[in-house]
Structures are given as C-alpha cells and as structure tokens.
Amino acid sequence: MGDEHPLQMNNTSSSRCTFFNTEPDDYRCDVILKVKRATGTFSIVACSFMLFAIWLLRRSNSLAQKMIRSLTVAALFDSVAYVMGESHPEGSLCNFQAWWLTYFDWAALMWVCLITFNLYLNLVREIRTEHYKIPYHVVAWGVPLLMSTLPLMAGYYGPAGAWCWITDNHVGWRFGIWYIPLFSLIILMTCCYSRIICVANERMRSWLGTFNPERERRKISLAEEIRPLKWYPSVYLLVSIFPLINRLHNAAYPEDPVFFLTLLHVLSAPLHGLANALVFGKDTWSQLSITGIKMAIQSRLCDSTTIGEYHATNRLVEQLILVEQTGRFRNNNIHNL
Template sequence: MDSNTITPLNIYSKRCIYFNTDSDDYRCMVILRVKRATCTLSLIGCFFMLFVIWLLRRYHSLAQKMICCLTIVAFFDSVAYVMGDTHPEGSLCNFQAWWLTYFDWSALVWVCLITLNLYLNLVREMSTSRYEPLYHLMAWGVPLVMASLPLINGYYGPAGAWCWITDDHVSWRFGIWYVPLFTLIFLMSGCYIRIIYLTNQRMQSWFGTFHPERERRKVSLAEEIRPLKWYPCVYLLVSLFPLINRLHNAFYPQDPLFSLTLLHVLSAPLHGLSNAFVFGLDRETWSQLSPAGIQLALRSRLCDRTRIREYRTGAVRYSQADLNDDDDTNVLFFSPDLER
C-alpha cells in the first residue's frame, strides 16, 4: 500500500496526537466517540433547558434570568468541547483553548453568583435586583481576563483530547483553573450549608398568629433551595476526573493513561447535562411538563393572539344612581400600604 494513502487509521493517528497511536489506535477512536457522545448529550440538555425556559416563561425574576444565562453559557461551553477533531498548533487551536477557558469560567462564575444571590436573599434578607448589572459585569468580565492571560503569554496549544494550556505550563493549568475551581466549589458548599441550616430554622419556627403569606413564602424558599443546592455537587463530580488526569499529566507528561483520559473526556463536557439535571429537580417545573401542561403552554406561546389596543371612549354619561352605587365591592388592586 502506498505510504501516502489516507486511511481511517492514519486519520485517527493524526487526530490523537497526544496518544502513542502506533500500536493502540483503537484508543483514539474510543476517545473521539466518547467525546462526541458526551458533548451531544450536553447540547441536548442545554436545548431542553432553553426550551423549557421559553415554554414556561422562566425569565422574569433575577434568579430565573441567571439560570437562563448559565444555560446559554453551558451551551457554548459544549460547543467548545466538540469544536473540531484535529488539534495542530496554530490559531484555530488557540481559539478553541481560549473559547473553552472563557465559557468554563463563565459557567463557574454564574453558579457562584446564583449561590451568592440566594445567600443575600435568604440569609441577609436583601433585595438584589439592583445588582443585576454587576452580576453581568462579573460573569462576562472575569472569564475574559482569565482566558486571555494564557493567550497573551502563548501558553495555549494541544493538550490531549482538545486544546488548552500545554503540558509545558502545568502551573498555569492549576493557577488559572483547578485551584480557583475547587476553592469556589468548597466555598459554595459552605454557603449552601449555611443557607439550608438557617432555612430549616425558619421553617420550624413559629411567629405567633398564622400568616398565610409567610407560610407560602417558607414553602417557596424550600422549593427554591432544593434543586440549587446540587450545583456544587455536580460541578465537583464533573471536575474530579479532569483534575486527576491533569495531575497525572503533570508528573508523566509523555505517558498519558487511556483510562484517565477516557474518564476526563466522559465527565468534563457534561456541564450542560448536569445543569439540566439540577434544573429538572424542580418539582414545579416537572408538574408543568405533563402532556396536558405542555399542550396548554404551547397554545399560550403559539396561539395566543390577544393584543392590548387603545380604547377610544365616546361620550359617557353617568346617572346619579351610578355614582352612588354602594353595592360594588370589587377590589381590583390591593396594597397593604393603603390600610395604614
């Protein structure tokens, strides 16, 4: 056979430049297929979340907007993981590495901000609507700085199954990503422990007379915390095997293990799917996703042609009886301030 003939074996050998593919080329095919599968699952999870957010109009409150932004970021993060199969050194590889670092960081910052926002709402009992511009500045600005530092210094390049910081700059890998990642995960875990503890105390407390609105708020807070508390857990799970693999790469850069690389590729791209899993823990969301609920929601989104138009009144005369009608007890708007 001509040595210049391109065969599937040669293609996979070129694609997995960080594996010793001379004798074990099947490993490259497994890594590539697993990477495509996990990225596809993550993209499907993001599409599902975005569809449900659109369908159920979950984008009005600040917390809902933050979860929507996290979903969009997770979608682009999944695109970064699946971007291309060949990773030669060059501008395309650098772009993938920058894209991956940026959206990984953006997803992490949004999860931290969701935790912070919940802490301020429940523990400090603060209204955080005015902080929305600051949240966006942090969620898009901090990742820009963290992703651009290795790019400016020329530290991006082939790094296993995708492009990232090369093996020659191990300290940057841990300084830019893994040390801040696990520090923030443990801080979020402590924050949620504090939130759950105080919430349980308030749920079990009794403030005298029964107040329906307060009791409804208690139940609402418990339901709100229940799915969000899993964010640090899922981020810890999907980041554990990448950390172990990168530690092995640091000590044995020329001898990557297939098993660790496989677990790395299997878990790292699953941010979108893990976010969808946490999002799906909301009982209210699932209760609205029954066949009848979906049908009603689709009718509301697609078939509701109600429009508010200007009403031009004509000459209207009120009789004395109309003005003195004491039987009308309908209340259209109510404010507690009116009773003071």
C-alpha cells in the same frame, strides 16, 4: 476490499491523534474522540431543551430565573467547544478552541457562584438584589474574559490531550488559571449552602404554629428555591474530580498518558452543561407534562392576551357594582311606566 476500509480509517485516526503514542491500528483515539463528541452533544441537547422550556413556561420573571437562563446559555456555548472537530494541531484554530473553552468554563462557574451569592444575600442577609442585575453580568462575563485572555496573550495555548487548552509545558498555569480557583470556589459554595440551609431550617421552625397562608406560601417558595441548588457543589465536584486527577497525572508523567484516566476525563468534563440542566431545571422538567406543554404552546403561539393574577376581592366588587347598576336601571324603568 473489505479489509482496506478499516485500515484506512485507523490510519486517519492515528494521524489526528496527538495524545497517545499509538500504532497505526490503535483504537484508543477513536474511542476518546467519540466519547468527547457524544458527551458534548448530550450537554448541548440538554441546554437547548432547557432554554426552550424556560421560554415556553415563561420562567424568566425573577432575577434568580434570569440568572439560571444566563447560566444555561454559558453552559451551552461551553459544550460547543467539546464538539469543535477533532484533536487540532497547534495554530490559530487550536488557540481559538482553547480560549473558547476557558472562557465559557469560567462563565458557567461564575454564574453558579453568583446564583449562590444571590441566594445568600436574599435569605441570610435579607437583602433585595433586583438592582444587582448589571453588576452580576459584568462579573459573570468580565472575569472569564480576563482568565481566558491571559494564557492567550502569553502564548500558552496548544494541544493538551483530547482538545486544545494550556499545554503540558505550562502546568502551573493550568492549576493557577482553573483548577485551584475551581476547587476553592466549590469549597466556598459548599460552606455557603450549609449556612443557607441552616438559616432556612431555623426560619421554617420559627414559622410553626398557627396556620398563616402567607407564611405557608413563603415556606413552600423557600423550600422550592433551595432544593435544586443545594446539590450543585456536589455535582460540580463529581464532574471535575476526574479531569483534576488526569491533569495531575499529566503533570507527573507528561509523556505517558493513561487511557482510562483520559477516558474518564472526556466522559465527565463536557457534562457541565447536562449537570446544569438537570440540577437547575429539575422543577422545570416536572411541569413538562403533555397537557402542560400543549397549554404552554397555546399560550405562547395562539393566545395574545395577557395572563395576570386573579383577585377575588376585585371581582366581587365589580359584581356588586354591576348588580347595583342593574337595580337602578330597573327602578328607573318602573318609575317611567
């Protein structure tokens, strides 16, 4: 009885494994599928926690913060595609997974590009972008709809390794729809961030001299805004390089997949959501101390008052008016006596 269960599990594993020419006792499919689900789950948890932190700490006031929130939502739904069950056979469910994966991969990428573009307009071109909110959403959700629907309409989706995507018979579409635009945009973002950092350093050097509170506040705000974003092209490149290498090998040897490359592929591709949470939520995590969480929860759930900015000048004027009124009241009482 003890030997029957492992054999049954291995047979079930081989029946659902369509990306290796396996024997009944091959363990590789189970490893690939478990790693895929684990990394996808890590990303889902990270994105969910970041959305909770954004809500808890009220980090959605500025346009840049709202864009990071939208990016986190896209990354969360992208991670869901990697835990949508096992390796699906060709059919409507497989097409749905492929479309979902392509759409939210593109949505996350577009939000990263738009965050970079927005920072470039604010810092380098000195253009206010608050009124760009609707165009940003149209681009961020519209372009992925086009890029994910084209292969669906052409019938190019199907089993493509550990999940469903564009099949091995349409390699040109794989690179035209995703990999060529992806690495082109990574290069553009790298150049853009290089320009942003150069301009920011020039601004900070020009602000050296006599102490100015407003200037110091702008310097700190600028450094905090750029610090987490400047590393993102490198992070995105790291989580995309192994999928590219594996897809290049699949294109050259479609009938001979390599287990190690496939393992690196499923280990890194689902980590986009986790990478988003770590890079864009770095400053948010630093505020999540035990005391900070308690105060934020109390503010959110228990206190209905509105917290605004404290203006010392206005408070001083109110106190002077109160003193003057008190003095008049006393004088009137003395006069009546």
